[in-house]
Amino acid sequence: MAADNRVIQYGLGPIGSAVARHCVDRQGVDLVAGVDIDPAKVGKDLGEVIGLGRSLGFTVVEKLSEALTQSEADVVLHTTSSHFDIFMPQIIEILEAGLDVVSTSEELSFPWLAHPKEAAEVDEVARRMGKTALATGVNPGFLMDSLPLSLTAICQRVDGISVTRIINASTRRGPFQAKIGCGMTVEDFKGKMDAGHMGHVGLPESVGMVFHTLGKKLTRYESDVEPVVAEQRVKTDYFDVQAGEVKGLKQVARGYIDEGEFMTLTFIAALEAGEEGDTVRIAGLPDLEVKLEGTNGDIATVAIAVNAIRRVREADPGLVTMRDLPMVTFW
Numbered sequence: 001m002a003a004d005n006r007v008i009q010y011g012l013g014p015i016g017s018a019v020a021r022h023c024v025d026r027q028g029v030d031l032v033a034g035v036d037i038d039p040a041k042v043g044k045d046l047g048e049v050i051g052l053g054r055s056l057g058f059t060v061v062e063k064l065s066e067a068l069t070q071s072e073a074d075v076v077l078h079t080t081s082s083h084f085d086i087f088m089p090q091i092i093e094i095l096e097a098g099l100d101v102v103s104t105s106e107e108l109s110f111p112w113l114a115h116p117k118e119a120a121e122v123d124e125v126a127r128r129m130g131k132t133a134l135a136t137g138v139n140p141g142f143l144m145d146s147l148p149l150s151l152t153a154i155c156q157r158v159d160g161i162s163v164t165r166i167i168n169a170s171t172r173r174g175p176f177q178a179k180i181g182c183g184m185t186v187e188d189f190k191g192k193m194d195a196g197h198m199g200h201v202g203l204p205e206s207v208g209m210v211f212h213t214l215g216k217k218l219t220r221y222e223s224d225v226e227p228v229v230a231e232q233r234v235k236t237d238y239f240d241v242q243a244g245e246v247k248g249l250k251q252v253a254r255g256y257i258d259e260g261e262f263m264t265l266t267f268i269a270a271l272e273a274g275e276e277g278d279t280v281r282i283a284g285l286p287d288l289e290v291k292l293e294g295t296n297g298d299i300a301t302v303a304i305a306v307n308a309i310r311r312v313r314e315a316d317p318g319l320v321t322m323r324d325l326p327m328v329t330f331w
Contacts, residue, residue, distance in 0.1 A: 004030040005309050006073045008099070009050075010090065012036040012060065014173055015104060016079035017050035018302045023077070024052060026306060028331070033067035034060045064093055075309055078103035082201040084111070084118050091133060095125045101133045102308050104301060106202035108135035110145070110209040110321050113218070123319035132315045136308050136322055138300035139165060140202035143292075144265050145209040146322040148280050152214070157285040160262050161210060167269040167297065168276040169248055174238035176297075180269045181227060181246040182239045189227040189246045199225040200267045203253035207263055211255060213323050220256040225249055228270040236271060247271040307331065 007029055009020040016036075023031040024047075034046040041049045047056035061067050064076070076094045078101050081087045087105045094101045111119040126133045135141070144163045152158050169177050181189045181198060192198040203223060211218045228248040234241045241247045248270025255263040278295050282288040311325040322328065 004028060005075055005313065006030045006032045006071065007309070008033040008035060008064070008067050008073045008076045009046075010035045010064065010076050010078045010094070011080035012038070012041055012046075012049055013079065014175060015298065015301060016077075018298060019077050019079060019305055020046070020050045021052055022302050022306055024056070029306065029309065031056070032071035032073055033058065035062070035064055035067050036060055037062055064090075064097060068097060073099055075100040075102060075313060077101075077305055077309075078105065079305075080105070082106045084108070084115050088118055088122070091122055092125055095122070095129050095131050095133060098129055098131065100131050100312050102305050102312055103133070103135040104137045104305055105135050106137065106140055106205060108133070108319075109137070109140040109202060110205040110212070111319075112212075113208040114204055119319060126319055127317045130317045132312045132317055133319045134308055134312050134315075134321070134325070136304050136328070137202075138295065138297050138304060139200075139267075140206045140209070141322050142300070142304060143278050143280075143295065144203070144206040147290075148282065149210060149213055149323060150327075151280060151282055151288055151290060152284075155282060155284045155286065155288070158214065158282060160264075160283040162264040162266070162281045162283075164266040164279045165268065166273055166276050166278075168271075168273040169269050170234070170236055170271045170273075172269075173298070176269075177236060177238050177271070180248045182236075182248065182271060183241050184227075184246040186227055186229060186244075186246060189249075193225050199223070199249065199251050200269070203251065203265050203267065206265060207253060207255040209321060209323055210263055211257075216257050216262060218255055219258055221253070222256075223251065223253040225251045228268070228273075230271070234271045239271075241271060248273065303330070304328065 227246040230247040253265040278292040
């Protein structure tokens with residue numbers, strides 16, 4: 001692997017811009033281009049667009065092909081959409097350009113249960129081109145799948161796994177607060193939920209990765225989303241939520257084996273959520289409980305995407321997951 005990994009940042013929203021800024025500061029990584037379809041960003045210096053505070057000497061382009069006329073590259077950091085119908089053509093384009101890809105697209109993190117046909121196509125293209133595709137992030141990618149899987153290494157028996165993530169959304173960016181329904185009426189929240197537009201994306205992928213890795217047969221999957229309603233006014237830099245309005249959400253996903261419930265994932269994100277943190281519990285021999293404090297989702301997602309570059313570039317061709325790679329660490 002080359003000393004410097006030449007990186008194209010594909011997608012320059014809040015997370016993509018943060019990834020790009022980290023690439024500029026990171027030793028062993030050379031940010032060579034930025035791609036985004038937003039006409040307000042195209043043609044502007046990449047340093048300006050990502051909020052770096054200085055010029056990088058090259059402009060944001062609309063297409064990957066244009067980026068490759070600016071510079072050769074080794075890997076694309078891809079941060080556009082959570083959903084296959086939007087990101088799949090982009091992933092295929094990246095691979096067919098002869099580039100490895102690390103994506104934050106949740107549905108790509110373990111797609112063989114919900115999207116087997118699309119997963120097979122991505123894998124075929126990657127193998128044909130001799131390149132590797134990975135999707136990762138703090139969740140899915142770490143907290144609710146690869147971390148508990150790693151903890152089972154010290155277990156003689158695993159009877160069940162539960163993970164709870166609580167996020168105090170008051171400290172998060174505006175788009176995240178909007179994503180969890182802040183300021184909506186309960187009726188509007190339930191309407192969006194019924195339409196499938198509310199809730200954290202990636203819980204089925206985490207359940208799928210854990211079940212498949214442990215050799216468990218997933219007989220049933222359930223996911224419930226409910227609003228967290230403000231009991232009193234809550235004001236942030238982005239929302240002024242009145243009592244009775246939505247200030248966040250609670251989502252619980254359950255995976256079952258023949259004998260009953262085996263895995264429970266609880267995701268709570270709300271303004272003034274209280275005790276923020278992540279808890280992993282494993283029932284078995286021995287019983288384990290691991291608590292993490294300080295896991296900032298944005299910082300962690302940026303970190304794991306960049307830290308995964310080394311493993312992806314060393315990996316065999318194909319569509320891989322976090323459980324397939326040697327341990328991803330800071331480097």
